[in-house]
Amino acid sequence: MTEKSITKEIIAKKFPSNEVMLDLKDLKKVYPTPKGDYVVLENLNLQIKKEEFVTIIGHSGCGKTTMLSMIAGLNPISGGNIAVLGKHIKGPGPDRGVIFQSPSLMPWMTSLQNVMLGVNQVFPHASKAQRTDVAKYYLQKVGLEDAFYKRASDLSQGMQQRVGIARAFAIKPKVLLLDEPFGMLDSLTRGELQDILIEIWNKEKITAVMITHDVDEAIFLADRVVMMTSGPKAKIGDILDIDFKRPRTRKSVLEHDDYYKYRKHLIDFLEH
């Protein structure tokens, strides 16, 4: 560990909420095509502070998912860089947990085994009982205390995504990346899962970046909503601070005077 990052760690302990957790600098993504390069993202700069929840909104195909998978390390970077706590990322790793759009559980494993797969990897020195406790704790948190030993393939889509949430939190990542995790669910289940997500998040305060198409979801969950311009050469178009107090309830958010102001701001951006 370099001297600089040690100092940063000390600063992080003293002023947790001002530390930059995730730093995207001049990020660029180019896909070569037979007709020449296709530039998806260009000059994308974004700093996300520790314990901040950021949602990203933008039109389909603008490169949101590309950006997120670059942060996850699953998609190579064409230009610029991404740093977590000042350290440039090299490929994927469990310090950046991902909740995918499809639950991506191993269907032949039980929900407990699915969570354990990550926990075993991150806490190799803990005893088996301790690891099982961690996995069970998070499964309980997402309301699956009765489904530890159910096979993932026997769970409903919504329940599978709950396991996905438990798996992501259980590995205690520095950054949580959510790629439209509720996009495939019906609106009732979506609401339930948003509540569960925000409840766990309030406890764990893991820096989160979430892609969504849903304006209400973006406002309800986020400290900041990042609006991306349409591609090609997408970049950040606008950023909206959401000043609701935490912990939030759906009711208090909906009844807040600023809610419709925020909503109008986002919809105006998306309609232009």
Add this chain to the structure above:
Amino acid sequence: MKASLTLGKVSDFLGLGIFTTLKDLFTGKLEKEDFKNFLRKFIVPLASIFLFLGMWHLGAKSLYNIEAEFKIEKALQDQGQVAADALKACIASGDSSCQPNTLPSPAQVWESFQSLLRDHNIISADKAAFIEKTAALNEKRIAAGKDPIVYTGRPSFVDQIFRSLQTVFAGFFLALLIAVPLGVFIGLSPTLKSAFNWFIQIFKPVSPVVWYLLVFMIVKTVLIGSTEDSSFTISFISVGLCSMWATLVNTAMGVSTVDKDFINVAKVLKLGTFQKIFKVVLPSSLPLIFTGLKITLSVAWMVLIAIELLAQSPGLGLFVWEEFQNGANDSNAKIIVAMFAIGIIGFLLDRIMLSIQNWISFDKQDAI
């Protein structure tokens, strides 16, 4: 209740609706609207079996007549009227010494089947008596450090079947041990894939006979000086090499087409190579691997007969060949019995593989 439950299970296992429908008929569960279903699942297969037996019977009868007429005609030309009349009377009397040699009728095949079973009982009794007789002597021989005396009599038809099953399973496990690991490596590495592709493409279509000859060349030299009978070794290795290709190709395909989401999860969690293979790649390609194994087993059973025949290794193939060479009055009927035995056992092996696949596989709809 218990009996009908087992019947239902047997019927499910065989993949035939007959037993379940039959059970429903007797327990009065069959509703009127099920009548069509009953017709289709029970009456139609039964009718087709009878139709098949009837056509077989008529065909065999006409072949028999052609052969008999030809024989009599020949006798008339070569030896004169008296010999022809004698032959005619002999054929009509059903005496086994002068029967025309042609396709046996269903009744003859059934008769041969029963005689093979009787033969099996006689040989088993003989064998048991021999073991009893030599038990005391063998104990002494073993105590003295000598090899025990073993029964060396002729194997019965049932013994031949078990011998064939041994060979086919030995070959199948050899194929499994070679093809699954190799398939995993090929599926994981594009480099290995291009290294092995020509090899697979060239050797896959090679005929069982040629495989047998190749294995024979190698094993003969490897086992040089050994007194062991190498025919079993040669035949099971040949069976394995002939049949492993389906598993190899399917495993490689299953491994290289694992759901990208699963691979991403493995990447994010930074699973090691070993864990990635055993926790993610193998389980997710299991359905395809099993499809390959199912094909492998049925191919193994199919080529087994030809290879046993060539290798002179005891089993159904050798049985068929010996009966064909034998040319006894009931040899043809015995060959047909062996044919049915081969077909029915092949079918049962296929169903066993399907049940294992259904039991192991996570994706219940995938298995066909």
